[in-house]
Amino acid sequence: MLDLFSEEQEDSYKPTITEAELSDADVLVELRKLKEELKDKVVVLGHHYQQDDVIEFADITGDSLQLAREAAKLDKEYIIFCGVHFMAETADMLTSKNQKVILPDLKAGCSMADMARRSEIDRAWNFIQKSTKEKVVPVTYINCAATLKAFVGDNGGSICTSSNAEKIISWALSQGEKLLFFPDQHLGRNTCFKMGIPLEDMVIYNPNMLNGGLTSEQIDKAKVILWYGFCSVHQGFTKDQVLAIKKKDPEMTVIVHPECPFDVVAASDDNGSTSYIIDKIAKSPAGSKFAVGTEINLVNRLAAQFPDKKIVSLSPYQCLCTTMYRVRPRWLLASFRAIKENKPINIISVPEDIAHSSMKALDRMLAIK
Missing domain, CATH: 3.40.50.10800 (NadA-like)
Known part of the structure; x- marks a missing residue:
């Protein structure tokens, strides 16, 4: 992966002793205060796979491209992307030059x-x-x-x-x-x-x-x-899990992400993107049952959002995105503190030549009907 951050930024990313000594509860209190104080200049983007204590602070939630495009519509000076590295890169390429995209943890990457x-x-x-x-x-x-x-x-x-x-x-x-x-x-x-x-x-x-x-x-x-x-998340789902859950409850609709292996998708009732899965569940009638083959945070959030439906993970194990989990409220607080001090850290900046060529591919995609 291209190293797009400076040595100075990497050093400043490390939490200070004061931050390390804060309790989790204290982090949340100060984070809420700073977010309100800086609301005119900062927008927080939260990917669907983030944990709830991070999503709480997200102004916009969604998939990676959706979030980047939404950020590009705003005039906020700072965009804190609670996601992984490639998502922040895309946001940097789509936003204006006077906007700065920040990744709370520079080590939040993507195994794929x-x-x-x-x-x-x-x-x-x-x-x-x-x-x-x-x-x-x-x-x-x-x-x-x-x-x-x-x-x-x-x-x-x-x-x-x-x-x-x-x-x-x-x-x-x-x-x-x-x-x-x-x-x-x-x-x-x-x-x-x-x-x-x-x-x-x-x-x-x-x-x-x-x-x-x-x-x-x-x-x-x-x-x-x-x-x-x-x-690594979707690779964890198996055909045996599909067969087992269908045997246990034949009325259960198994819906999975197309990043799952071929035999899992073939054995399932339906498959589609994260937005497709969310929309399908949202529009289903009360009493519907879904076993969902995607990241566990999203599955749990859907279950809480639609208590009139039975929504469970397809896997009996915790299928979680460990790299996405690197973004924590503590590092989000460090990003807000740095912005308040006018010394922003962890800025993701794609070189102009790379951005220019990348945008050719992205514009090509958007032009295809």
Whole structure:
């Protein structure tokens, strides 16, 4: 992942002794006070997967792209993004130059995004280009570093989200004969199969193996080249969990995120993006039952929001996003304190050349109907 923060910012990120000595209750009291005091210049964005004690302070909640686009509409000087690194990058690229995007914990990354690095993508692209004469169009899931978005922008491809993946992949295959999809293999596979592309026409490129573990013949024969990446949260759901919960309660609707493995999605009743899952549950009648295959904080929040429905996690284990959990009220307080002192810390700033190329890919996505 591209290192976009300075050494000075990294040092200032560390909590002071005073902050470390504050109790959790004291942190919340001071945080509420500072948030009210700085409300005219600071907006807090909270991703759906954040814990409730962070969501309490969010002015806007949502998915990563939705949050970044909402922030771009505002005139607040500081945007505190309670999410992970690639989300803050996107927000920085979409907001104006006089706005500063802050990530409360610079170590809040994304395991999926870390599974695809720019040097690996460049190496894979060179091998793929040498292996076939057919045109390959790259598409990256928005859950990746800005350097990967820039690669796609410079090579005629597009970004996609879990909501519009089918539309973007359809566009990509209208522009060329083959698709390179990264970093999430499951979203790519599930979407392409839904579009009628057979599994045997898809291959997996593993950056940890020579030439991705593929031959030139396999590349030339394939229609879809999937990157060997996945979400550590959604990878935790299994087909056995689906079968077990359906056996226990046949009336239970199993709905999962398309980042889940292929057999999980195939065995489930429905699948869709986070916003799709929320909307589906919200519009369902009282008494509906859902087993949800996505991050546990969102599942628990939905259960609390809709007490007239039975909403449980598909997994009996805690499927949580550990990197998202790095953002805590204590670090949020440190961000507010620094802003009050006019010494903002943990500012995420994407270099102009990377941002320019990334925006080409993002604008391409937004233009695809």
